[in-house]
Amino acid sequence: MEIQVAIVSDQVLANLIPALMDRPERVVLVCSESMRQREQGKRQKSVLARHGVSAHVWNRDIPEGPLDAIRRFAWDLAETLQDQHPEAAITLNATGGTKLMMLGMVEAFRNVSKRIIYTNTAQARLEVVHDESSDENPPPMPMADVLDVQQYLAAQGFRLQTTDDQGPSWAAGAEARKPATKFLGRNASKLEELIGVLNALAASVFLPDQRRESADAMRDAHPVQHFRRSPRGIWRDALQQLCTVGLLRWDGDCEIEFLNREAVRFVNGGWLEEYAWHIVRDAGVADCRAGVRGVWDGAEQARNEFDVMACHRNQLLFIECKTLKFDSGQNDNEIAYKVESLGRDTRGLFGQTWLVTARTPSDVLRDRARQARFEVIGPLELPKLQQRVKQWMGHLQGGCA
Numbered sequence: 001m002e003i004q005v006a007i008v009s010d011q012v013l014a015n016l017i018p019a020l021m022d023r024p025e026r027v028v029l030v031c032s033e034s035m036r037q038r039e040q041g042k043r044q045k046s047v048l049a050r051h052g053v054s055a056h057v058w059n060r061d062i063p064e065g066p067l068d069a070i071r072r073f074a075w076d077l078a079e080t081l082q083d084q085h086p087e088a089a090i091t092l093n094a095t096g097g098t099k100l101m102m103l104g105m106v107e108a109f110r111n112v113s114k115r116i117i118y119t120n121t122a123q124a125r126l127e128v129v130h131d132e133s134s135d136e137n138p139p140p141m142p143m144a145d146v147l148d149v150q151q152y153l154a155a156q157g158f159r160l161q162t163t164d165d166q167g168p169s170w171a172a173g174a175e176a177r178k179p180a181t182k183f184l185g186r187n188a189s190k191l192e193e194l195i196g197v198l199n200a201l202a203a204s205v206f207l208p209d210q211r212r213e214s215a216d217a218m219r220d221a222h223p224v225q226h227f228r229r230s231p232r233g234i235w236r237d238a239l240q241q242l243c244t245v246g247l248l249r250w251d252g253d254c255e256i257e258f259l260n261r262e263a264v265r266f267v268n269g270g271w272l273e274e275y276a277w278h279i280v281r282d283a284g285v286a287d288c289r290a291g292v293r294g295v296w297d298g299a300e301q302a303r304n305e306f307d308v309m310a311c312h313r314n315q316l317l318f319i320e321c322k323t324l325k326f327d328s329g330q331n332d333n334e335i336a337y338k339v340e341s342l343g344r345d346t347r348g349l350f351g352q353t354w355l356v357t358a359r360t361p362s363d364v365l366r367d368r369a370r371q372a373r374f375e376v377i378g379p380l381e382l383p384k385l386q387q388r389v390k391q392w393m394g395h396l397q398g399g400c401a
Helices: 012-022 033-037 040-050 067-084 099-109 149-155 168-176 178-186 192-203 233-244 261-282 330-347 363-372 382-400
Strands: 002-007 026-030 055-057 089-093 115-120 125-131 158-162 224-226 248-250 255-258 287-296 299-312 315-322 352-357 375-377
Touching: 002 012, 002 067, 002 099, 012 026, 012 040, 012 089, 012 115, 012 149, 026 040, 026 067, 033 040, 040 055, 040 149, 067 089, 067 099, 089 099, 149 158, 149 287, 149 299, 149 315, 168 178, 168 261, 178 233, 178 261, 178 382, 192 233, 192 261, 233 248, 255 261, 261 287, 261 299, 261 315, 261 352, 261 382, 299 330, 299 382, 315 330, 315 382, 330 352, 330 363, 352 382, 363 375, 375 382
Parallel strands: 002 026, 002 089, 026 055, 089 115, 315 352, 352 375
Antiparallel strands: 115 125, 158 287, 224 255, 248 255, 287 299, 299 315
């Protein structure tokens, strides 16, 4: 029988990942008084159960100090587990809790456990503090990919309900639109003005009360829109790409026609979300989702949406996409607050948040991003977005190099 003992903290992933890698018959969750009052033990037990791992919250709280009290608790726990399960192979996950808790638990379990591990999430590996089969310093273990986007979000308390890419028609459409998507993304810095014009034209197709209709019909819409002058040069090339993939009708003059609702959505910023999704997925991440929608536990009436999310080596990448023009004022502050807030809630300590924009970000926005610890990727960087994604993946994969 395999038993894994883990100290409960706010960082659910530190206990969830090793449990999913080892799949023990039982996980024993040890709570402090404060963690029990906040029902973190109960929450982690529920998360583990959803993954098919049986967990038990220990019936006594681990003291928060002094060290002698923690030692006595830890020795009693170790002896009780040995008495109840004399043939069990015990692993202590010493990641959670305070440093004093970790010290006391490691002392008590060093002579009774098969292994003592520490979840090094930042470097995507499990540090092996003790291994009974080795007298030497055991090497770290690379983390296996045990979490996809949905499972990661569930551990953070978010229940994923739908994603755009789940629908076969959306995925097929995104693949068909890929040439136009890639053209816009690779040339965004040369097309900033056109992107702004297309946003305005697309926004004029429907009246405000028509924009949320789910039907594809263009009834009562205004699909024919006009440029002030006939597009030339790279503008013409971009419009021809949009025509080739069946989104627009354009004869080379000032008049264009949006052929369906999907065309309006795509031209009005949807292309950037698809560009990010294609780039991240093509880079080879373990799991990538577009148009993620769901609710937080305990707040079922408040639905949240995320443009692109990826999970690789059990870390989350959240990408927010924007094609609107940035102003050094309220617009910047609102966007920065939204991106920082959503990213902080979903990614945990070690995930990353990127704001990918087809318009040149203001200095104010970049300053806010540095303060809030999210990355801004502007139109000049869009052609190299896949390289940036691979750098992120390489950092995770290099944890045990």
